[in-house]
Amino acid sequence: MHELRKDPLMSRWVAVLSDSKKPEEYVLQPEEVITESNCKFCAGRENEIPYEIAAVRESGSQPNKSGWWARVIPSSKPILQIEGDLGRRGIGMYDKMNSVGANEIIIETPDHNKKPEDMGFEQMVRIIKLYKERVADLEKDSRLRYILIYKNSGREAGTLYSHPHSQIIATPIIPKRVKEELDGAKQYFAYKERCIFCDMMREELRYGQRLIFETKNFVAFCPYAQRFPFEFWVMPVKHSCAFQDIAADEMNDLGLVLFTVMKKLGTLLNNAPYNYVIHTAPNRIPRRDHWHTLGEDFHWHMEITPRLTNMSGFEWGSGFYVVTTSPEDAAKYLREA
Amino acid sequence: MHELRKDPLMSRWVAVLSDSKKPEEYVLQPEEVITESNCKFCAGRENEIPYEIAAVRESGSQPNKSGWWARVIPSSKPILQIEGDLGRRGIGMYDKMNSVGANEIIIETPDHNKKPEDMGFEQMVRIIKLYKERVADLEKDSRLRYILIYKNSGREAGTLYSHPHSQIIATPIIPKRVKEELDGAKQYFAYKERCIFCDMMREELRYGQRLIFETKNFVAFCPYAQRFPFEFWVMPVKHSCAFQDIAADEMNDLGLVLFTVMKKLGTLLNNAPYNYVIHTAPNRIPRRDHWHTLGEDFHWHMEITPRLTNMSGFEWGSGFYVVTTSPEDAAKYLREA
Numbered sequence: 001m002h003e004l005r006k007d008p009l010m011s012r013w014v015a016v017l018s019d020s021k022k023p024e025e026y027v028l029q030p031e032e033v034i035t036e037s038n039c040k041f042c043a044g045r046e047n048e049i050p051y052e053i054a055a056v057r058e059s060g061s062q063p064n065k066s067g068w069w070a071r072v073i074p075s076s077k078p079i080l081q082i083e084g085d086l087g088r089r090g091i092g093m094y095d096k097m098n099s100v101g102a103n104e105i106i107i108e109t110p111d112h113n114k115k116p117e118d119m120g121f122e123q124m125v126r127i128i129k130l131y132k133e134r135v136a137d138l139e140k141d142s143r144l145r146y147i148l149i150y151k152n153s154g155r156e157a158g159t160l161y162s163h164p165h166s167q168i169i170a171t172p173i174i175p176k177r178v179k180e181e182l183d184g185a186k187q188y189f190a191y192k193e194r195c196i197f198c199d200m201m202r203e204e205l206r207y208g209q210r211l212i213f214e215t216k217n218f219v220a221f222c223p224y225a226q227r228f229p230f231e232f233w234v235m236p237v238k239h240s241c242a243f244q245d246i247a248a249d250e251m252n253d254l255g256l257v258l259f260t261v262m263k264k265l266g267t268l269l270n271n272a273p274y275n276y277v278i279h280t281a282p283n284r285i286p287r288r289d290h291w292h293t294l295g296e297d298f299h300w301h302m303e304i305t306p307r308l309t310n311m312s313g314f315e316w317g318s319g320f321y322v323v324t325t326s327p328e329d330a331a332k333y334l335r336e337a
Numbered sequence: 338m339h340e341l342r343k344d345p346l347m348s349r350w351v352a353v354l355s356d357s358k359k360p361e362e363y364v365l366q367p368e369e370v371i372t373e374s375n376c377k378f379c380a381g382r383e384n385e386i387p388y389e390i391a392a393v394r395e396s397g398s399q400p401n402k403s404g405w406w407a408r409v410i411p412s413s414k415p416i417l418q419i420e421g422d423l424g425r426r427g428i429g430m431y432d433k434m435n436s437v438g439a440n441e442i443i444i445e446t447p448d449h450n451k452k453p454e455d456m457g458f459e460q461m462v463r464i465i466k467l468y469k470e471r472v473a474d475l476e477k478d479s480r481l482r483y484i485l486i487y488k489n490s491g492r493e494a495g496t497l498y499s500h501p502h503s504q505i506i507a508t509p510i511i512p513k514r515v516k517e518e519l520d521g522a523k524q525y526f527a528y529k530e531r532c533i534f535c536d537m538m539r540e541e542l543r544y545g546q547r548l549i550f551e552t553k554n555f556v557a558f559c560p561y562a563q564r565f566p567f568e569f570w571v572m573p574v575k576h577s578c579a580f581q582d583i584a585a586d587e588m589n590d591l592g593l594v595l596f597t598v599m600k601k602l603g604t605l606l607n608n609a610p611y612n613y614v615i616h617t618a619p620n621r622i623p624r625r626d627h628w629h630t631l632g633e634d635f636h637w638h639m640e641i642t643p644r645l646t647n648m649s650g651f652e653w654g655s656g657f658y659v660v661t662t663s664p665e666d667a668a669k670y671l672r673e674a
Contacts, residue, residue: 007562009521009533014562014658020666021566026645027607079659092540094561150650158649169651177656184346196346203429224431225344225351229358270364277654305653308363312495313487314506316642317614319514321351322416329357 002079002099004173012176015079015099034161036112041163043068043110050074053104054133056126068110070126072134072168075103079169086143086172100143102170106130112163115271116153117263119164125255127166131278132251134168135244139283144170146178146282149243154273156307166276174282181279182298189297197299200224201235210327212334213261217253220261222327222334228305229325230269232334234258235301243280243300258302264337265306273307339416339436341510349513352416352436371498373449378500380405380447387411390441391470393463405447407463409471409505412440416506423480423509437480439507443467449500452608453490454600456501462592464503468615469588471505472581476620481507483515483619486580491610493644503613511619518616519635526634534636537561538572547664549671550598554590557598559664559671565642566662567606569671571595572638580617580637595639601674602643610644 002017040048046064054072061067074082080101087098108127109119116124135147151166152159174182188196204210204221212220212232220234234257236250246254265274280300315321339354377385383401391409398404411419417438424435445464446456453461472484488503489496511519525533541547541558549557549569557571571594573587583591602611617637652658 005562007560008525008537010517011521012562012564012656012658014564014660016562016660016663018663020662022662023567023605023670026566027609092544093536094540146655148651148654150654152649156647158647158652167651169655171655171657175655175657177654180347180656184348188345199430200345203431207429223344225342225349225353227349227351229363230360268360272364275650275653277650279654303654310493310495312489313612313614314485314504315495316612317485317487317514317616317640318483318506318508318512319349319517320508320512321349323351323353325357325359326353326355333360 001081004097004099006095008094010176013171013173017079033155033159034163036162039112039161039163041105041107041161041165042112050076054130054137056130066110069123070109070130071107072104072130073107075105075167078103080171097172100172102138102141102144102168104134104168106134106166106168108164108166114164115266116164117259117266119259121255121259124259125251128246128251128254128258131166131168132244132246135280138168138170139244141170143172144283145174146171147280148175148178149278149280151274151276153275154271154307157273157275159273178279178282182282185297185299195239195297195299197235197301198239201237210331212264212331213257215253215257217250218257220257222331224327226323226327226330227321229308229323230265230330230334231303231305231327232261232330233301233303234261235299239299241281241295241298241300242284243278261304261334264334265304268333268337269306269308274305275307276302276304278302338418341434341436343432345431347513350508350510354416370492370496371500373499376449376498376500378442378444378498378502379449387413391467391474393467403447406460407443407445407467409441409443409467412442412504415440417508434509437509439475439478439481439505441471441505443471443503443505445501445503451501452603453501454596454603456596458592458596461596462588465583465588465591465595468503468505469581469583472617475505475507476581478507480509481620483508483511484617485512485515486615486617488611488613490612491608491644494610494612496610515616515619519619522634522636532576532634532636534572534638535576538574547668549601549668550594552590552594554587555594557594559668561664563660563664563667564658566645566660567602567667567671568640568642568664569598569667570638570640571598572636576636578618578632578635578637579621580615598641598671601671602641605670605674606643606645611642612644613639613641615639 004013004015006013043066050073052071052073055068056070058067080099080103082102084098131149138147147170149168185196210222217237222232281298341350341352343350380403387410389408389410392405393407395404417436419439421435468486475484484507486505522533538556547559554574559569618635
């Protein structure tokens with residue numbers, strides 16, 4: 001079984017897989033992206049992959065048969081497994097635990113070659129609806145502390161399948177990056193007694209030069225201190241710490257914003273690889289106390305990051321990033337695209 | 338002029354360059370690696386690049402002429418500039434400062450096609466000597482808080498030149514990643530009253546399965562909770578927080594360890610791209626108080642990371658890594674290579 005290990009210096013958990021790859025597997029067979037001819041996510045091959053967990057379907061269609069617009073399946077090579085207890089324990093000076101959690105794949109369309117920007121706005125809303133449904137279900141499991149929804153598009157963004165899909169990973173710990181963000185928001189709240197995200201959004205609306213697109217319920221902008229060129233954030237106007245509390249009209253609006261800005265991004269950067277991640281609060285059930293505070297000081301949002309450049313030892317060693325297109329210029333290009 | 342901006346949420350500084358790249362520059366002309374035919378780092382082209390700051394030369398040879406084994410020049414496109422004051426100021430809710438610091442390039446050999454593992458042990462020692470000399474000089478500047486020495490090898494590791502080289506960046510702030518590591522070490526020290534790195538090294542020597550190579554003064558091992566397959570650390574046996582305090586016999590030993598293990602790595606992974614970074618304490622002069630503590634709780638070392646896989650939205654969003662070759666197996670491959 002895979003195991004989770006904690007770096008005692010950085011307080012970072014990692015998953016160490018039990019079936020180690022050999023050196024030559026990296027060199028001779030670099031990770032292959034599964035293309036259309038081998039793709040089991042396409043419509044008509046439902047019986048070759050695990051049973052679906054959820055789906056948005058044409059009325060009258062049967063589970064695990066065709067007639068779906070978008071569906072969720074468990075990963076066939078999960079890093080985290082849904083069975084078993086956490087088994088936290090020490091080994092020498094180090095800490096480890098069992099690799100408990102969930103790994104799911106959201107197949108975003110039956111059609112292999114549809115890009116998100118061609119799916120249309122309704123399809124985007126269906127996908128968001130599935131995200132919400134899965135989080136609402138997974139957060140009932142008291143072993144799980146965090147649910148991360150993300151998308152990899154393109155090889156440099158770490159994808160293994162070219163069929164449009166996104167992923168859900170539920171972890172038994174609050175991951176390091178998430179904790180840092182929660183801590184940062186908490187510190188700001190302690191000092192200002194205001195949500196940092198609400199303040200940032202107000203600042204961006206006032207300044208205007210980093211804005212890309214806005215609707216009644218969402219604002220898309222390039223952050224002031226972005227890490228990567230053309231990185232942008234999408235944030236709900238109404239303060240809310242948890243993505244899964246999104247209302248129906250907000251889902252429509254989020255679908256519209258994502259559809260619109262992703263289309264601009266695709267046009268501008270010739271469908272460059274990108275990642276997006278939903279940044280939301282940890283699960284409320286196992287951490288009710290922490291949650292109570294989070295409700296005020298955290299604000300869920302999405303971060304979308306094109307992968308245009310390679311990280312160097314400088315970024316790796318320092319966490320200091322060099323931005324080769326200013327967020328003001330990037331926002332202008334995106335507004336005008 | 339470039340500017341440094343601070344992310345108010347993550348307390349992360351980034352450098353925003355003043356001359357923004359256009360979208361098509363990423364798409365149509367991805368960053369090109371400068372190969373031998375255009376390389377100005379090769380011997381004989383000394384007059385086409387900035388004057389050397391330091392060098393290790395044959396006795397009797399002249400600065401900026403041939404006859405050098407390794408030399409240091411300022412970057413011709415610096416991100417941080419050595420002139421001017423810091424100019425820390427606010428803008429709306431955000432913070433910025435001038436892009437003050439230093440950017441230097443260590444040309445590791447006159448010969449374009451020499452790999453570190455072919456340079457031989459003496460050449461490695463010359464390079465380490467230059468690192469030490471430059472840090473000792475730069476740390477006199479009281480505006481500079483941190484000096485980062487790193488190497489990028491291969492496109493995926495972020496290099497722009499195929500000529501063997503490493504880089505020095507001196508920053509007017511302590512970078513986020515460095516601060517996290519210092520804080521982690523400090524917390525451990527507060528609890529245990531021992532250096533975490535000394536403890537890790539003792540644990541690795543006791544356990545043995547993650548050891549790669551050891552000499553009188555240095556130990557090379559794969560860390561227990563590594564982030565990337567075949568990542569390894571090189572650590573001085575004697576507790577010391579600052580790389581630049583390295584003694585002459587330790588330089589010889591470090592040269593031997595690096596030469597040996599990099600050769601193994603190159604053989605095993607077919608010269609895959611990699612980064613290395615020297616993790617050392619912040620400059621002592623401007624932060625004497627902080628330094629006093631650091632002397633006990635921090636321990637300088639090197640982290641070497643092959644770049645074999647692409648990061649996905651999961652790693653980006655969570656800071657949680659998936660390791661596809663266990664450190665025990667990686668160390669075994671490296672010991673036996």
